[in-house]
Amino acid sequence: MQAVQSTPNIAKTYARSLGGVLTLVGVLGFIPGITSNAPDGHLLGIFAVNPTHNIIHLLTGIVGLVAGFAADGVYARWFALAFGVVYALVTVIGFIQGTTVLGLIPTNLADNLLHVLITVASLAVYFTTNDQGTPATTTPVR
Numbered sequence: 001m002q003a004v005q006s007t008p009n010i011a012k013t014y015a016r017s018l019g020g021v022l023t024l025v026g027v028l029g030f031i032p033g034i035t036s037n038a039p040d041g042h043l044l045g046i047f048a049v050n051p052t053h054n055i056i057h058l059l060t061g062i063v064g065l066v067a068g069f070a071a072d073g074v075y076a077r078w079f080a081l082a083f084g085v086v087y088a089l090v091t092v093i094g095f096i097q098g099t100t101v102l103g104l105i106p107t108n109l110a111d112n113l114l115h116v117l118i119t120v121a122s123l124a125v126y127f128t129t130n131d132q133g134t135p136a137t138t139t140p141v142r
Helices: 010-028 051-073 076-097 109-128
Strands: 041-043 047-049
Touching: 010 051, 010 076, 010 109, 047 051, 047 109, 051 076, 076 109
Parallel strands: none
Antiparallel strands: 041 047
16 A cells, blocks of 8 residues: 655645744834834844834734635635735835835835745745645646
8 A cells, every 4th residue: 555645735834934924023023122122123133114014014924824724724825926916016115115115114125125035935836836735737738
């Protein structure tokens, strides 16, 4: 009898990981010492944050965790697409406005570059996985 090899659900892992990191970042943004001049200042001395930015991280992190854990992760791939699109917009606006996104959250070059990475990673997860969140494969044409 052969063992069945399980294919990892990349979208679930991504949603859970990004959700966990964003939730943690949202909490850390309020902690003095980790954020200079908390809650307004720079997280780890690098990333510009304010209370609105921290709350956005908390909420989006929770959405990622729910997408990754609820209903066996069936929403994880859609989470990746939504985040890819939203972060693409946030990135473009951040680069255009320079120090803010719509006057709501502060940004700097480090934020914008991180947003580029999140955009690329999120869209890559969406476009390289199938509806089950596993690597997309093509059927050879015969």
